[in-house]
Amino acid sequence: MNKLALFDLDHTLLPIDSDYEWGQFLVRIGAVDALEYARRNDGFFAQYQAGTLDPVEYLEFALGTLARFPRRELEAMHAHYMAEVIQPAVRPAALALVQRHLDAGDLVAIITATNHYVTAPIAKLFGVEHHIAAMPETDADGKLTGRLAGTPTSGPGKVVHMHAWLDSLGRPFDSFESSHFYSDSHNDIPLLSSVSHPVATNPSAALATHANAQGWPLLHLFND
Numbered sequence: 433m434n435k436l437a438l439f440d441l442d443h444t445l446l447p448i449d450s451d452y453e454w455g456q457f458l459v460r461i462g463a464v465d466a467l468e469y470a471r472r473n474d475g476f477f478a479q480y481q482a483g484t485l486d487p488v489e490y491l492e493f494a495l496g497t498l499a500r501f502p503r504r505e506l507e508a509m510h511a512h513y514m515a516e517v518i519q520p521a522v523r524p525a526a527l528a529l530v531q532r533h534l535d536a537g538d539l540v541a542i543i544t545a546t547n548h549y550v551t552a553p554i555a556k557l558f559g560v561e562h563h564i565a566a567m568p569e570t571d572a573d574g575k576l577t578g579r580l581a582g583t584p585t586s587g588p589g590k591v592v593h594m595h596a597w598l599d600s601l602g603r604p605f606d607s608f609e610s611s612h613f614y615s616d617s618h619n620d621i622p623l624l625s626s627v628s629h630p631v632a633t634n635p636s637a638a639l640a641t642h643a644n645a646q647g648w649p650l651l652h653l654f655n656d
Contacts, residue, residue: 436608437533438594438623439560440615441544441551444633445526447654450518450554451494451546452477457513464497483619483638487545487566487584494547495568499578506549514553522557525653530558533612539603543594543623545586549576564593590623614651618642 442449455473458464472493479485498506533540541562542555548565555563569581585593598605605611611627613620618638624630632643633651643650 434609435538436611437538437540438613439542440620441542442546443616444614445558446521447523448521450550453517454513454550457517487586488580491547491566491580491584495580496578498549499576510553518554523654530560534559543585543590545584564597587619588622590620591626
């Protein structure tokens, strides 16, 4: 297992944004004030697409929403969300891509800017043990505080968190003979530029332009 394979999640392995869809799901089931939440969620999503999002501001909005609910209620809502939104969105081509790297014995991880609470069950759905995501802060009793623990896992932060994770395994980045990273977003150019095999996957227009200029391959998983 001397090869590394990293995957972004939203619009890369999934044809949707799991974070945005979680917010829409909360609105649909009446768990949050529909007008106010939708207004803020849509605004943050537009900022993300434009590359102007403040990741800490957004994450603490999202985590603050989670912190309103008892853990048991959150788990029930998340199970409903997985069944209604995520499982129907998973495409065979994405599952097969991840499985190909797992079968090859690569060290595989999903690394996402979305928070750990929302995305951990999605990583399990793809059969991926290692999952790097924005971590919610918890208090001494294990209750979510609504704040971010540590730093965001977005943009250059993905590079920082990748190195920290590999170091924790005793497998520094430069010990791998090759490394892949699959992503759709221009926000991930720092990590794409760090690996030996960057793959612009279902790329945004901005990333496609950059990838073509760099000679990076483009992969489209959701053209069915």
